[in-house]
Amino acid sequence: MSALTREATETLIQEVLEIYPEKARKDRAKHLMVNDTELESSKKCITSNRKSLPGVMTMRGCAYAGSKGVVWGPIKDMISISHGPIGCGQYARGGRRNYYVGTTGVDTFCEMNFTSDFQEKDIVFGGDKKLAKLIDEIEMLFPLNKGISVQSECPVGLIGDDIEAVSKKAAAQLNKPVVPVRCEGFRGVSQSLGHHIANDSVRDWILSNRDGQPFEKTPYDVAILGDYNIGGDAWASRILLEEMGLRVVAQWSGDGTLAEMENTPFVKLNLLHCYRSMNYISRHMEEKYGIPWLEYNFFGPTKIAESLRKIASFFDDHIKEGAERVIEKYTPAMNEVIAKYKPRLQGKKVMLYVGGLRPRHVVGAYEDLGMEVVGTGYEFAHNDDYDRTIKDMGDATLIYDDATGHELDEFVKALKPDLIGSGIKEKYVFHKMGFPFRQMHSWDYSGPYHGYDGFAVFAKDMDLTLNNPCWKMLKAPWLKEEAAELKAA
Amino acid sequence: MANIMIRRSDKGYVFYMPKRDIEDSITSMEFDTPEKWGGEIKLGNGGCYYIEPQAAPERLPYSVRARRIDGVE
Numbered sequence: 001m002s003a004l005t006r007e008a009t010e011t012l013i014q015e016v017l018e019i020y021p022e023k024a025r026k027d028r029a030k031h032l033m034v035n036d037t038e039l040e041s042s043k044k045c046i047t048s049n050r051k052s053l054p055g056v057m058t059m060r061g062c063a064y065a066g067s068k069g070v071v072w073g074p075i076k077d078m079i080s081i082s083h084g085p086i087g088c089g090q091y092a093r094g095g096r097r098n099y100y101v102g103t104t105g106v107d108t109f110c111e112m113n114f115t116s117d118f119q120e121k122d123i124v125f126g127g128d129k130k131l132a133k134l135i136d137e138i139e140m141l142f143p144l145n146k147g148i149s150v151q152s153e154c155p156v157g158l159i160g161d162d163i164e165a166v167s168k169k170a171a172a173q174l175n176k177p178v179v180p181v182r183c184e185g186f187r188g189v190s191q192s193l194g195h196h197i198a199n200d201s202v203r204d205w206i207l208s209n210r211d212g213q214p215f216e217k218t219p220y221d222v223a224i225l226g227d228y229n230i231g232g233d234a235w236a237s238r239i240l241l242e243e244m245g246l247r248v249v250a251q252w253s254g255d256g257t258l259a260e261m262e263n264t265p266f267v268k269l270n271l272l273h274c275y276r277s278m279n280y281i282s283r284h285m286e287e288k289y290g291i292p293w294l295e296y297n298f299f300g301p302t303k304i305a306e307s308l309r310k311i312a313s314f315f316d317d318h319i320k321e322g323a324e325r326v327i328e329k330y331t332p333a334m335n336e337v338i339a340k341y342k343p344r345l346q347g348k349k350v351m352l353y354v355g356g357l358r359p360r361h362v363v364g365a366y367e368d369l370g371m372e373v374v375g376t377g378y379e380f381a382h383n384d385d386y387d388r389t390i391k392d393m394g395d396a397t398l399i400y401d402d403a404t405g406h407e408l409d410e411f412v413k414a415l416k417p418d419l420i421g422s423g424i425k426e427k428y429v430f431h432k433m434g435f436p437f438r439q440m441h442s443w444d445y446s447g448p449y450h451g452y453d454g455f456a457v458f459a460k461d462m463d464l465t466l467n468n469p470c471w472k473m474l475k476a477p478w479l480k481e482e483a484a485e486l487k488a489a
Numbered sequence: 490m491a492n493i494m495i496r497r498s499d500k501g502y503v504f505y506m507p508k509r510d511i512e513d514s515i516t517s518m519e520f521d522t523p524e525k526w527g528g529e530i531k532l533g534n535g536g537c538y539y540i541e542p543q544a545a546p547e548r549l550p551y552s553v554r555a556r557r558i559d560g561v562e
Contacts, residue, residue: 043534287550382510
């Protein structure tokens with residue numbers, strides 16, 4: 001059951017929309033909906049993947065963020081050059097805490113910022129020469145890199161530099177993949193297009209590199225796609241798959257390497273965690289190599305058990321037994337976690353507003369703890385994501401697409417959730433309003449949250465945040481002032 | 490003209506357009522025999538596309554060029 005009735009939720013949406021001018025109101029109304037689990041398709045109820053309205057506070061990123069920050073960045077033995085002015089690379093460096101094993105600066109490079117640092121003269125005369133020089137310099141200073149990707153920032157597209165030509169030349173010279181990625185920030189409406197561009201560039205420049213070469217296959221080869229190892233997520237997922245008898249050939253792209261990506265076409269099954277950012281490459285591999293793909297969800301014991309069985313159904317009895325064995329092994333520990341935290345969290349309401357996967361994926365984990373998600377929404381999802389969300393969310397709950405700062409504030413004030421899960425841009429606003437808040441993009445410096453081990457951390461974190469006594473002592477600074485003024489008067 | 494990808498699910502053909510991320514079921518296909526395959530296809534969302542009739546692909550999913558006759562965005 002939702003916190004509000006269907007009518008009340010609809011009234012709330014109307015009230016929140018009232019402040020907008022008429023044209024903006026009409027546009028924003030299409031992005032807000034009250035969930036109806038009966039619906040088969042979200043198409044008629046919610047519009048998504050549209051340009052944000054000028055003048056509102058949106059939480060979205062850009063195509064460069066989607067490509068460099070999400071897909072290419074975590075590949076540990078490749079160097080991603082942020083080609084353009086220095087800021088984009090510097091502020092996107094290591095922000096997502098994609099953990100990896102290796103010696104940074106020697107054989108792994110995720111946490112470093114490589115940039116061509118555009119100046120005025122590069123804009124006027126073009127930056128191709130600088131890029132070529134930069135690649136040479138990288139090769140001299142970091143000879144253990146396995147490949148280079150050139151991530152374009154806005155100016156590169158604006159001045160029309162030919163990064164493809166430079167990359168091709170460099171690739172021939174170095175005998176390594178040098179991948180030009182046309183992910184200028186102005187492309188598309190959000191980071192979502194960056195994921196797509198990054199997937200396409202992997203497809204064009206990396207994926208078929210080892211076609212026809214020998215590879216020692218087993219019947220149990222799988223690849224993890226769309227797990228960026230935030231706080232160790234991919235590791236917590238990988239051990240479960242290995243325990244049930246599968247061989248994980250590749251991790252895309254958290255703690256992943258170039259060799260793993262090149263070997264992916266040899267696997268039997270692609271396991272897709274983040275559907276939004278990697279479905280493109282899965283679809284391509286399904287067509288070209290005949291590899292089926294499967295969406296799975298490793299948040300919370302209920303969903304994990306469901307996913308493990310679904311994965312096992314693609315293999316023989318050996319793996320099916322393995323899945324049951326893994327579930328049986330971890331169930332007592334999970335029951336302990338639930339017994340400990342459920343009494344402290346039971347019946348609490350959560351509101352979510354995250355990127356392109358978690359607004360629906362973590363619902364199961366909250367439900368395992370007896371909590372209820374009363375509102376959810378995506379920054380950059382498409383309609384296929386909402387189709388999937390409708391089934392996972394309760395009836396008459398609130399769903400918002402590309403929510404604005406104003407809408408989020410008002411929804412929170414009306415629904416009064418006990419916990420909010422969203423990003424860093426929302427975090428301090430809600431802190432000041434006195435609401436318990438978890439930053440759900442990179443797990444608020446905690447993690448992992450995937451897998452059975454992750455669920456224990458997840459439950460503890462939620463309890464620590466929600467039942468922290470500090471929230472009652474907080475009062476928004478703007479409310480304080482009012483009180484003081486009243487006193488003075 | 491746009492590239493689309495046709496897949497098979499347990500409920501029949503599925504239409505996918507990578508450029509716009511539109512995924513929907515195909516409710517009807519004009520020709521669906523091994524020799525002649527394609528023609529007008531109707532989608533679950535009401536859209537209608539045209540694929541030049543051709544021999545059926547050996548394996549699905551299959552990428553093909555399609556023309557929009559009556560599209561729903």
